[in-house]
Amino acid sequence: MNDAANEIILHNYPQSPVAEKARVALGIKGLAWRSVEIPRLTPKPMLTKLTGGYRRTPVMQIGADIYCDSQCILRELEHRHPSPSFFPTAEAGMMWWLSRWTDGALFDLTVKVVLGSAGDALPKDFAQDRGRLYLGENWADGLRAANAALPHLAAQLRAPLSWANDQLSDNRKFLLGDNPAAIDAQLYHLTWFLRGRWDQGPKFLSEFKYLERWENTVHAIGHGTMTDLSPEDAIERAASCTPCTLPATDPFDPQGLTPGMQVTVSPDLNGGEQPVEGEIVSATVDTISILRHETDVGAIGVHFPRAGYRVDITG
Ligand SMILES: N[C@@H](CCC(=O)N[C@@H](CS)C(=O)NCC(=O)O)C(=O)O
Numbered sequence: 001m002n003d004a005a006n007e008i009i010l011h012n013y014p015q016s017p018v019a020e021k022a023r024v025a026l027g028i029k030g031l032a033w034r035s036v037e038i039p040r041l042t043p044k045p046m047l048t049k050l051t052g053g054y055r056r057t058p059v060m061q062i063g064a065d066i067y068c069d070s071q072c073i074l075r076e077l078e079h080r081h082p083s084p085s086f087f088p089t090a091e092a093g094m095m096w097w098l099s100r101w102t103d104g105a106l107f108d109l110t111v112k113v114v115l116g117s118a119g120d121a122l123p124k125d126f127a128q129d130r131g132r133l134y135l136g137e138n139w140a141d142g143l144r145a146a147n148a149a150l151p152h153l154a155a156q157l158r159a160p161l162s163w164a165n166d167q168l169s170d171n172r173k174f175l176l177g178d179n180p181a182a183i184d185a186q187l188y189h190l191t192w193f194l195r196g197r198w199d200q201g202p203k204f205l206s207e208f209k210y211l212e213r214w215e216n217t218v219h220a221i222g223h224g225t226m227t228d229l230s231p232e233d234a235i236e237r238a239a240s241c242t243p244c245t246l247p248a249t250d251p252f253d254p255q256g257l258t259p260g261m262q263v264t265v266s267p268d269l270n271g272g273e274q275p276v277e278g279e280i281v282s283a284t285v286d287t288i289s290i291l292r293h294e295t296d297v298g299a300i301g302v303h304f305p306r307a308g309y310r311v312d313i314t315g
Contacts, residue, residue: 004063004237004240004241005062005063005241006062006063006080007033007034007062007063007237008026008031008032008033008034008060008061008062008077009033009034009035009036009060009061009062009229009234009237010022010023010026010033010034010035010036010058010059010060010061010073011036011038011047011050011057011058011059011060011061011231011234012035012036012037012038012057012058012059013037013038013039013040013057014037015040015197016040016057016058017110017189017190017192017193018056018057018058018070018107018189019057019058020188020189020192020193021070021185021186021188021189022058022060022070022073022074022185023223023224023226024184024185024188024189024218024221024223025070025073025074025077025086025182025185026077026223026224026226027221027222027223027224028084028086028180028181028182028184028185028221029077029081029084029086029224030084030224031077031081031224031225032224032225032226032227033224033225033226033227034226034227034228034229034234035226035227035228035229036061036228036229036230036231036234037228038057038059038231040126041125041126041129042055042129046231046232046234046235047059047231048274049235049294049297050066050234050235050238050294050297050300051066051068051276051302052276052277052278052292052294052300052302053273053274053275053276053277054068054273054274054276054302054304055273055274056068056069056267056273058070058073059073060072060073060076060077061234061237061238062076062080062244063237063238063241063242063243063244064237064238064239064241064242064243064244064297064298064299064300064301065241065243065244065245065300065301065302065303066238066300066301066302066303067303068276068302068303068304069267069304069305069308069309070103071099071103071305071307071308072287072303072304072305074086074182074185075286075287075305076303078182084179084180086181086182087181087182088176088177088178088179088180088181089176089177089181091176095176095181095182095183098183098186099182099183099186100307100308102183102186102187102190103186103308104308106157106160106187106190107190108134109153109156109157110157110190110193110194111130111134112134112135112142112146112149112153113146113150113153113154113157113194113198114193114194114197114198115127115130115131115134115135115143115146116143116145116146116147116149116150116153117147117150117198117199117200119143119147122143127139127143131143132271132272133271133272133273134271136270137270137272154200154204157194157204158204161191161205161208161211162208164187164208164211164214165208165209165210165211166210168210168211168213168214169210171210173214173217174214174217174218175187175214180218180221184214184218185218188215188218188219191205191211191215192215195215235297238294238297238298238300239296239297239298242299243281243291243299243300243301244301245281245282245289245301245303246281246282247259247281247282248281248282248283248284249283250283250284250285252285253283253285255283255311255313257280257283257288257311257313258280258283259279259280259281259282259283260279260280261279261280261313261315262277262278262279262280262313262314262315263277263278263279263280263288263290263311263312263313263314264276264277264311264312264314265278265288265290265302265304265309265310265311265312266309266310266312267308267309267310268308268309268310269308275312276290276292276302276304277290277292277314278290278291278292278302279291279292281301283306283311284306285306286305286306286307287303287304287305287306288303288304288305288306288309288311289301289302289303290302290303290304
């Protein structure tokens with residue numbers, strides 16, 4: 001494979017906290033990567049041409065392979081670039097479990113605080129898009145409820161942040177010790193979001209002096225070496241490459257997924273999102289890889305995590 005086929009392309013936009021998680025992860029690994037700036041709101045035709053409909057941020061592309069969701073992105077980065085490891089201690093399993101909470105309940109809480117505190121100041125189209133994505137069909141009620149419950153929501157955030165602060169009080173540099181880990185990026189993107197986008201964020205975080213020091217240390221890691229790429233060039237890259245996943249079957253797969261089956265894959269949430277259709281190439285315990293064909297591009301491999309995603313067999 002030539003260099004271009006291996007180049008990491010991150011489809012993202014500057015304000016996205018989950019993209020910030022991926023950017024810090026790229027920084028931890030000290031990688032060079034290309035950044036395609038995508039719109040903050042749908043439609044995102046240049047992105048969905050590659051993903052087959054998945055619209056969330058970030059998405060990583062390597063050649064004709066598309067990795068959806070930061071969980072899938074971090075796993076693939078660890079696979080392709082194992083050193084330095086995202087798991088510098090012997091607890092990789094426990095760190096993946098913990099990330100299900102940072103990316104799940106803690107992320108939801110953070111989003112409620114940020115959106116709820118903005119109230120009517122949110123632009124209408126943004127409120128509608130993010131409200132539906134994160135708060136369900138009755139998102140307008142959900143936003144009002146979040147606004148009314150801000151002190152309660154802040155209390156829910158405060159306890160876990162105080163535990164992180166206490167853990168950092170022995171002057172360790174990172175959450176697990178001297179070396180940065182995936183969990184640093186997975187927690188940092190939430191404090192970055194709270195600090196930057198909640199008007200009370202800096203005040204709220206100011207009681208946690210060890211956490212603040214850690215935020216500065218994580219910030220100083222940087223994002224690796226980033227250079228811009230146009231969406232047209234990213235699509236052209238996919239067209240000139242071939243998806244790289246090899247067929248794999250897992251005899252213990254609870255859904256009996258095997259290569260060749262037609263499926264749809266979508267986040268296992270009520271976000272009103274479009275499922276992505278394709279043919280299974282590989283279904284393992286933690287990743288589902290499907291193949292799809294896109295007009296003017298050709299074959300594209302699209303990868304999703306199993307944890308947090310729903311796979312429905314369609315044929
Ligand atoms: N579980 C996903 C969550 C991604 C997510 O919700 N990202 C937000 C941005 S921070 C998003 O997609 N917002 C809507 C958008 O960008 O269109 C992941 O870890 O990548």
